[in-house]
Amino acid sequence: MPALVLVGAQWGDEGKGKATDLLGGSVDYVVRFQGGNNAGHTVVVGDQKYALHLLPSGILSPTCTPVIGNGVVIDPAVLFSELVGLQERGVDTSKLLVSGNAHLITPYHRTLDKVSERFLGKRKIGTTGRGIGPTYADKINRVGIRVQDLFDESILLQKVEAALHDKNQILVKLYNRRAVPVELVVEEYLGYAEKLRPFVADTVLVLNKALEENKVVLMEGGQGTLLDVDHGTYPFVTSSNPTAGGACTGSGIGPTKIDRVIGILKAYTTRVGSGPFPTELLDADGDALRRIGGERGVTTGRDRRCGWFDAPIARYATRVNGLTDFFLTKLDVLTGWEQIPVCVAYEIDGRRVDELPYSQTDFHHAKPIYENLPGWSEDITKAQSFEDLPKNAQAYVKALEDMSGAPISAIGVGPGRTETIQVRSFLS
Numbered sequence: 001m002p003a004l005v006l007v008g009a010q011w012g013d014e015g016k017g018k019a020t021d022l023l024g025g026s027v028d029y030v031v032r033f034q035g036g037n038n039a040g041h042t043v044v045v046g047d048q049k050y051a052l053h054l055l056p057s058g059i060l061s062p063t064c065t066p067v068i069g070n071g072v073v074i075d076p077a078v079l080f081s082e083l084v085g086l087q088e089r090g091v092d093t094s095k096l097l098v099s100g101n102a103h104l105i106t107p108y109h110r111t112l113d114k115v116s117e118r119f120l121g122k123r124k125i126g127t128t129g130r131g132i133g134p135t136y137a138d139k140i141n142r143v144g145i146r147v148q149d150l151f152d153e154s155i156l157l158q159k160v161e162a163a164l165h166d167k168n169q170i171l172v173k174l175y176n177r178r179a180v181p182v183e184l185v186v187e188e189y190l191g192y193a194e195k196l197r198p199f200v201a202d203t204v205l206v207l208n209k210a211l212e213e214n215k216v217v218l219m220e221g222g223q224g225t226l227l228d229v230d231h232g233t234y235p236f237v238t239s240s241n242p243t244a245g246g247a248c249t250g251s252g253i254g255p256t257k258i259d260r261v262i263g264i265l266k267a268y269t270t271r272v273g274s275g276p277f278p279t280e281l282l283d284a285d286g287d288a289l290r291r292i293g294g295e296r297g298v299t300t301g302r303d304r305r306c307g308w309f310d311a312p313i314a315r316y317a318t319r320v321n322g323l324t325d326f327f328l329t330k331l332d333v334l335t336g337w338e339q340i341p342v343c344v345a346y347e348i349d350g351r352r353v354d355e356l357p358y359s360q361t362d363f364h365h366a367k368p369i370y371e372n373l374p375g376w377s378e379d380i381t382k383a384q385s386f387e388d389l390p391k392n393a394q395a396y397v398k399a400l401e402d403m404s405g406a407p408i409s410a411i412g413v414g415p416g417r418t419e420t421i422q423v424r425s426f427l428s
Contacts, residue, residue, distance in 0.1 A: 002259030003217040004426065005247040006327075008224025009263035009317035011233075011271035012242075013295075013304060015329035015412060016264045017043045020057035020220045022410070022420055026427055028215035029065045029207060030058025033250030034240040035222030036073040036105060038132045044415045048089070055082055056220060059093060067203050069219075070101035071240065071250020073135040074147065075110075076192040098196065099203040100148035104189065106160075108167050108180045109134040115175045136239035138163060147200055150193040153186075160185050204252030211257055216427065219247040225263075225317040226271075233363065236275025244321040262426055263323040263406065265314055267331045267396075270295055270304040278366045279307030279343045293333040294415075308370070310343045314404035316356040325426060326404060328397060329412035331389075332419075337375040340396060343368035344403065373399055381414035386423055389413075 004027070008014045020030055021043045037053040043060055044050075050060060054074065059066040068074065083093045109131030117129060138144040143163045149156045160182050168179040207217055221242035226232045228243045240246060244261045248254060268289055271277050281289065286306045289295065295304035317323060334340055345354045346366035357363045376390040383389050389397070389411075401408045411421040 012224035014264040027218040029217045030056040031067040032056040033069045034071040037078045069251040070099040075105040098199040103144045105131040133239040311403035318405040323406045325409040327410040339372040341370040345369040
């Protein structure tokens with residue numbers, strides 16, 4: 001049985017949690033393959049709302065095994081806080097598996113993240129300050145701390161000493177901060193060892209054996225395509241690869257085993273943090289999208305920047321990820337607009353550009369070229385099929401599908417688990 005990949009097709013916050021939860025009852029494993037607690041998913045089950053920051057959304061499906069893959073960076077305090085919070089609400093978390101090769105966020109990573117961002121001033125990236133970037137930097141520099149290091153005190157001590165040798169110099173001499181004591185970090189993290197041990201596994205082996213046994217594996221990314229460190233709006237990006245290619249490296253599942261790549265696409269566009277955003281609305285329409293759509297970051301608590309749908313971004317996501325399907329979310333938020341503008345291309349220095357500009361400079365100067373599509377006023381939250389939607393809503397979905405380059409296989413018409421129209425199965 002092949003694997004499925006689920007990725008954000010914009011700047012994140014597209015509703016991946018709902019999509020993963022929708023599939024959770026039909027898959028055997030859900031794998032988080034990159035990022036850390038700088039991203040979040042909101043999942044609504046009945047009248048219960050769950051905000052997940054680090055855990056895979058599949059943890060809410062009783063029949064599913066949730067996995068934190070080797071490509072994730074883990075803050076142990078956040079992990080256990082989230083686990084306890086779910087356990088207190090009656091969620092069984094005992095099936096969770098954590099890769100021993102995943103890297104750990106430490107106090108010095110969080111400190112460096114915050115002070116370096118502050119010193120950037122107007123050039124700040126918009127980081128969440130949770131230590132994600134510095135942890136990935138240590139991973140690439142080969143001075144990172146991995147989950148498996150917690151089970152060997154000697155190795156842990158050596159690695160923390162090596163990491164802090166330079167970092168304390170930077171904190172003290174450049175940022176005028178106190179040095180981080182090696183002993184305190186080692187003591188704190190040794191304290192997590194026995195709590196983590198029951199969850200730790202060779203997840204690469206587990207997942208590949210599952211596929212050999214005809215089990216269904218779903219890999220979910222945090223953030224979105226335009227935040228990918230290689231393919232996003234650099235430097236206003238995250239520090240990992242939330243695109244489909246990152247699913248392979250972050251889980252240990254080879255590309256030939258992947259059958260479907262599903263892009264989550266919001267019916268309009270949002271982004272959090274700094275960086276270019278051609279369709280951003282700084283007017284009453286932007287305020288209305290933010291208010292009606294509840295556009296506030298699950299993890300950061302920051303208001304999201306809102307704008308109209310951007311078709312060149314969707315086409316770019318289709319190409320970069322090799323998308324086979326789209327899940328269109330939050331269509332209901334657009335109810336009530338007489339006309340709904342859609343960005344079909346950009347104007348850059350007086351010329352029309354139909355695709356995402358390669359140049360960072362060009363994208364910063366891109367102005368949206370809009371086509372207006374007729375809106376609808378009918379409540380669509382009770383729609384059970386595509387035919388139940390108002391004609392103008394159907395036309396809007398079809399127009400987005402034609403512009404985006406992949407079929408829209410599911411449509412979110414409300415926040416609840418059941419408020420989804422399944423046009424075609426993701427598992428066929």
